[in-house]
Amino acid sequence: MIKSHLYESVSILPGVGKKKVEALSGLGIQTVMDLFYYFPYRYNDFYEQNIYNLQDNDKAVLRGTVTTSPILSRFGGKRSTLRFKMLVQDLTINVVFFNQPYLRDKITLGEDLAIYGKWEQSQLNLVGNKIIDPQETDRLEPIYSTSASMKQWALRKLIRITFDKYGSEIVDLIPLKIRQDLHLLPEDKMLWQIHFPKTFDEVKAARNTAIFEEFFLYLGRLRWLKKEDDQDGIAVQYNILDLKKFIQTLPFELTNSQKRAVNEICYDLKNKYAMNRLLQGDVGSGKTIVAALGIFATFTANLQSALMVPTEVLAAQHYAKLKKIYQGTSLRLELLTSGTSKIKREQILQKLITGEIDLIIGTHALIQDDVLFKNLAFVVIDEQHRFGVNQRRTLRVKGLMPNILSMTATPIPRTLAITIYGSIKISTIKEMPQGRIPIKTLWIKNANDPLINRAVTFELAHHHQVYVVAPLVAESEKIDLKNAQDIYDQYVKHYPDVRVGLLNGKMKPEEKEQILEDFAQQKIRILVSTTVIEVGVDVKNATLMIIYDADRFGLSQLHQLRGRVGRDKYASYCLLVAHPHNEIAQKRLELMVKSNDGFYLAENDLKLRGAGEVFGSKQSGDINFKIGDPLQDQKSLLLARKAVDQVFSNDPELKDAQHANFANFLLQTQNKDETID
Secondary structure, three states, X not given: OOOOHHHOEHHHOOOOOHHHHHHHHOOOOOEHHHHHOOOOOEEEEOOEOOHHHOOOOOEEEXXXXXXXXXXXXXXXXXXXXXXXXXXXXXXXXXXXXXOOHHHHHHOOOOOEEEEEEEEEOOOOEEEEEXXXXXXXXXXXXXXXXXXXXXXXXXXXXXXHHHHHHHHHHOOOOOOXXXXXXXXXXXXXXXXXXXXXXXXXXXXXXXXXXXXXXXXXXXXXXXXXXXXXXXXXXXXXXXXXXXXXXXHHOOOOOOOHHHHHHHHHHHHHHHOOEOOEEEEEEOOOOOHHHHHHHHHHHHHHOOXXXXXXXXXXXXXXXXXXXXXXXXXXXXXXXXEEOOOOOHHHHHHHHHHHHHOOOOEEEEOHXXXXXXXXXXXXXXXXXXXXXXXXXXXXXXXXXXXXXXXXXXXXXXXXXXXXXXXXXXXXXXXXXXXXXXXXXXXXXXXXXXXXXXXXHHHHHHHHHOOOEEEXXXXXXXXXXXXXXXXXXXXXXXXXXXXXXXXXXXXXXXXXXXXXXXXXXXXXXXXOOEEEEOHHHOOOOOOOOEEEEEEEOHHHOOHHHHHHHHOOOOOOOOOOEEEEEOOOOOHHHHHHHHHHHHOOOHHHHHHHHHHHHOHHHHHOXXXXXXXXXXXXXXXXXXXXXXXXXXXXXXXXXXXXOOOOHHHHHHHHHHHHHOOOOOOOO
């Protein structure tokens, strides 16, 4: 393996002590390479502008002569204004700096100055941001995402130091032939032009190379990991007669889409190659029962299954639901989460090894080293985008290459899915179960609209239940949004004759489970919650969903929340309470009112926000491309996929010298558990 400082901690850099290491870590920067690849999200243009070409609120650099002495006014605390006039070309303008009193000594009557700021056309004002050094007026200034403990100037300085010290170790990760064929920049030039460009043409060229490379490395890593997966798996010789008898005991008939998905899954189970299938379907379309039938088929072959979900609330819901589904059969199932007691956990672990458990349902607890199976053959991963590549592989290697079924309620275009997730088969459920009444959605702009209370009162009078969702757990000094605690207090006061419950992610697992159980048993009639109920919660008697500050949620998240109601034959309603000023947020709410179709909403979500946001962010564990957007940059994505296919077709083990840097990158990062797909 090639030795390189690039993969070492940023602590090897001069002047980077413990505090800076922590500050950089907070930005996701741990290694020297992370620092090189921490890209700006925009640039300040420090090229001088013609004042007559500017539009109102443009940010620009204007150069002129100071025509009045600066006047400093203080307003208590650290608030101040610094004002003076400046002749720019043949126009006298007003310049004002807020809260930068130290600049007074840098402004001299008759002196030429270049100032970067915001132009206010109507008043001929330049609201200054900074005074520009004459040598800086021919360059662009990169702007990074920073924090209180890591300022812009400090980060820029550190990146410059990193180039000076370790820039010579930057290597080309894309093989030379691909780079030449696609006219891509060398790695060191690409990185330099992204961090220290002179023109926007340099930025464009560097970004084009960086976007392709990001997709190339991502898809290359998927292909590298897949090498270990491309082998014979367990052929599940299930009993078709037992499976058909079980299906006949279900209290409902499967939709045509469900039948087709079950057939596709069962075909894969009997195949000697390990299944890798994505089951996508709208909220409430019946994905769980499809997975349950795959699990039952595996059980008839005397083999084990595992169901992994992202949260303990969802795990408990699945356990209760599947326990009811399998009632009357001999299938043995257990629940394993971080909240499972030590004694119970040890009992479960022992039974998994001896084969006394046919199905284990759990969270990340399932991938702990001491969780072992006798004959794991089928793995179902719900809300699969919330798990990382290595997390899923860890569960897979606990069996003899078990079959994998991933499930998602966030539909994405087929071509995009195959490209992003690699060679994966896709089953789609588009029909809703019979008897479901479409949810009526209303957008209410005033949180005090009496319609809200009338709707709650009406549903309670008809012995139904209500969800109320808020974006925050408690009151925040920083954000003026509704919070669950205040809303809970209001509803308790307003509806004294019914029990109101409060649920949030900070509660202990046993508390959350008890509240959800009480809601399921109709002991709690109104449940006030954060988005912890977004997925998996299935209470058929709940018919009203109220979402406060609905403009703060994404379209797919709103649709998921709405999907908590309308799960039976009762008419159900969703009230979106918000008064957004943002055009995109308004469009989201309009789309929610217009349609209940998750596929239609997903397509529009892609158009509104781009694939990067739809697939997710680092915080929620989804795809998190730094610079590329799989939707906007599909051409680069497809070119990258073609290039990766070409590399691995010609050199499956990456032994060729031209692939050495690429192979080294994959080896260095293969154990880094990023949630990248």
